[in-house]
Amino acid sequence: xPWQRVVKRSGASLKFIKVDTETFLFDHAGKDLxxxxxxxxxxxxxxxxxxxxxxxGQLESIIQKAHSVGAKVLLDCAQSIPHQKFDVQKLKPDFVxxxxxxxxxxxxxxxxxxxxxLHDLIEPYQLGGSMVHDASFNESVWIEAPGKFEAGTPPxxxxxxxxxxxxxxxxNVDFNALQKHEAKLCSGMxxxxxxxxxxxxxxxxxxxxxxxxLIAFTVDGIHSHDVAAMLxxxxxxxRAGHHCVQPFAKLIGIDSSVRASFYMxxxxxxxxxxxxxxxxxxxxx
Amino acid sequence: xxxxxxxNFLMDHFKNPRNKKxxxxxxxxxxxxxxxxxxxxxxxxxxxxxxxKDISFDGSGCVISQATASILTEExxxxxxxxxxxxxxxxxxxxxxxxxxxxxxxxALISLESLHKGLQDYLKKN
Numbered sequence: 001x002p003w004q005r006v007v008k009r010s011g012a013s014l015k016f017i018k019v020d021t022e023t024f025l026f027d028h029a030g031k032d033l034x035x036x037x038x039x040x041x042x043x044x045x046x047x048x049x050x051x052x053x054x055x056x057g058q059l060e061s062i063i064q065k066a067h068s069v070g071a072k073v074l075l076d077c078a079q080s081i082p083h084q085k086f087d088v089q090k091l092k093p094d095f096v097x098x099x100x101x102x103x104x105x106x107x108x109x110x111x112x113x114x115x116x117x118l119h120d121l122i123e124p125y126q127l128g129g130s131m132v133h134d135a136s137f138n139e140s141v142w143i144e145a146p147g148k149f150e151a152g153t154p155p156x157x158x159x160x161x162x163x164x165x166x167x168x169x170x171x172n173v174d175f176n177a178l179q180k181h182e183a184k185l186c187s188g189m190x191x192x193x194x195x196x197x198x199x200x201x202x203x204x205x206x207x208x209x210x211x212x213x214l215i216a217f218t219v220d221g222i223h224s225h226d227v228a229a230m231l232x233x234x235x236x237x238x239r240a241g242h243h244c245v246q247p248f249a250k251l252i253g254i255d256s257s258v259r260a261s262f263y264m265x266x267x268x269x270x271x272x273x274x275x276x277x278x279x280x281x282x283x284x285x
Numbered sequence: 286x287x288x289x290x291x292x293n294f295l296m297d298h299f300k301n302p303r304n305k306k307x308x309x310x311x312x313x314x315x316x317x318x319x320x321x322x323x324x325x326x327x328x329x330x331x332x333x334x335x336x337x338k339d340i341s342f343d344g345s346g347c348v349i350s351q352a353t354a355s356i357l358t359e360e361x362x363x364x365x366x367x368x369x370x371x372x373x374x375x376x377x378x379x380x381x382x383x384x385x386x387x388x389x390x391x392x393a394l395i396s397l398e399s400l401h402k403g404l405q406d407y408l409k410k411n
Binding site: 223225226229241242246255256 | 321322323346347348389392
């Protein structure tokens with residue numbers, strides 16, 4: 001949506017890196033879309049819809065190609081940051097965005113990282129209190145970033161809670177162990193789902209078994225919202241819908257899917273319960 | 286959400302929809318869809334002397350959207366248009382015996398929106 005708005009305002013054109021609808025892999029050759037006219041490359045670090053993760057080196061090569069033509073790179077890490085260690089110095093994106101509520105934090109706050117040498121080039125997107133260095137009747141000068149991007153009264157309580165969540169990760173979470181744990185649960189989940197003939201998994205099973213943390217699927221003959229509502233009755237929380245990526249759902253010819261996400265608090269017993277309940281739902285519907 | 290609803294009342298309407306049929310010589314019709322979740326409902330019927338003489342629906346989607354359409358069409362038969370045009374969200378929730386959050390509310394209301402659109406078009410023309 002933000003890029004559609006940018007295109008309307010600026011007259012730029014919008015191009016999309018393809019997803020193979022058979023393998024559910026991002027087309028790494030998407031980097032061939034990048035040329036000297038490219039201004040910005042926006043990439044999803046991990047897909048919130050199909051759980052896709054880039055293979056070693058793929059992301060680096062796209063970012064290098066973008067930078068070689070002078071384009072900036074934005075990485076959407078909302079789905080990845082809670083599950084893996086991430087170093088901006090290594091991948092060198094120009095922008096990184098993620099949300100607190102996907103990483104044990106509160107709703108309503110998140111992070112936008114902007115590479116330091118771009119701070120002065122970017123104007124505040126909104127105006128308000130606490131962002132002004134010096135104001136006169138006709139001109140104003142902003143304080144330095146990040147302050148100039150934080151106009152008005154901030155969500156104070158949420159920001160403090162978010163800090164506590166980040167501290168929790170720093171002090172308690174071994175991301176390598178977490179990734180292995182989640183992949184194992186994904187693997188068990190995929191085997192379980194594959195045993196139900198009405199279920200189709202939307203995603204690359206091999207990749208998800210190796211390094212996934214979420215599984216999306218459809219159930220033949222039962223709308224995803226109904227599946228989710230019936231799972232909820234057994235205290236199983238999933239998300240159903242197009243997961244804010246409606247064009248992708250249209251591309252693969254579905255109106256919605258059910259998405260189960262794993263995290264540090266899930267275990268194999270949860271997977272077994274999930275599969276047992278889903279089998280009952282399919283049988284009873 | 287009532288734990289039993291998928292097993293009983295709504296499932297019965299979903300699996301055995303009432304008034305899901307074709308009506309000849311209908312004098313009002315309309316359709317609505319919700320592309321965000323794929324629910325589709327179309328309604329048609331016959332109004333005589335301001336009363337719904339016959340009504341039917343067709344559609345696809347989740348249990349709530351389809352069962353509500355079935356229940357609503359049952360409610361409509363024999364009722365005056367002037368009364369049906371005043372039906373509200375709360376009336377629908379009473380009919381389907383559910384309390385719903387904002388997302389699923391859209392599923393429940395698509396048939397009412399379709400009915401109201403059909404009736405309003407009819408009233409404009411007649």
